[in-house]
Amino acid sequence: MGAIPSPQQSTQEYEIETSITPEHVGEAYAALASGDIERIKQYWAEDMVWQVPGHNELSGWYYNRDEFLAFMGKVGEYSDHSFHMDMIAGRVLVTGDYSVDLTRNRGYRKGDQEKTMDIEVAHVLRWRDGKVIAGKGAIFGDGSTEYDQFWSRSPVVTPPSH
Numbered sequence: 001m002g003a004i005p006s007p008q009q010s011t012q013e014y015e016i017e018t019s020i021t022p023e024h025v026g027e028a029y030a031a032l033a034s035g036d037i038e039r040i041k042q043y044w045a046e047d048m049v050w051q052v053p054g055h056n057e058l059s060g061w062y063y064n065r066d067e068f069l070a071f072m073g074k075v076g077e078y079s080d081h082s083f084h085m086d087m088i089a090g091r092v093l094v095t096g097d098y099s100v101d102l103t104r105n106r107g108y109r110k111g112d113q114e115k116t117m118d119i120e121v122a123h124v125l126r127w128r129d130g131k132v133i134a135g136k137g138a139i140f141g142d143g144s145t146e147y148d149q150f151w152s153r154s155p156v157v158t159p160p161s162h
Contacts, residue, residue, distance in 0.1 A: 083107035
């Protein structure tokens with residue numbers, strides 16, 4: 001398992017990925033959405049790490065592909081498989097061994113279709129040999145609160161009207 005270079009390391013200490021394209025990024029997400037483990041293995045490295053933002057039970061670090069896929073399984077379970085990410089067209093930046101994409105993430109909670117989420121997320125992915133080795137999501141503004149409320153176990157409480 002190769003170490004993931006820190007941003008402080010010189011680019012001369014590791015080989016920069018140059019074959020990643022916006023289309024390749026889209027294919028990686030399509031493989032993930034398919035649930036086909038053989039397709040997923042083509043784009044998501046076994047030793048990958050993933051950071052989920054926020055302050056909810058899904059937030060934190062996932063330290064390999066199996067943990068990451070278990071996290072994605074919880075996302076599906078908790079959202080009654082309504083959760084989906086739509087790539088925002090033309091919004092993938094690729095530079096060196098990194099890509100950044102923008103998605104619109106939507107869904108509702110299992111058992112409570114009134115508890116919805118509709119946010120824009122930036123994902124930063126690091127690539128090695130055509131596979132994701134590290135990733136994280138960034139949510140901005142009110143989307144952060146909406147994200148945490150959506151994945152929390154407690155229901156969204158609407159104050160009564162007076």
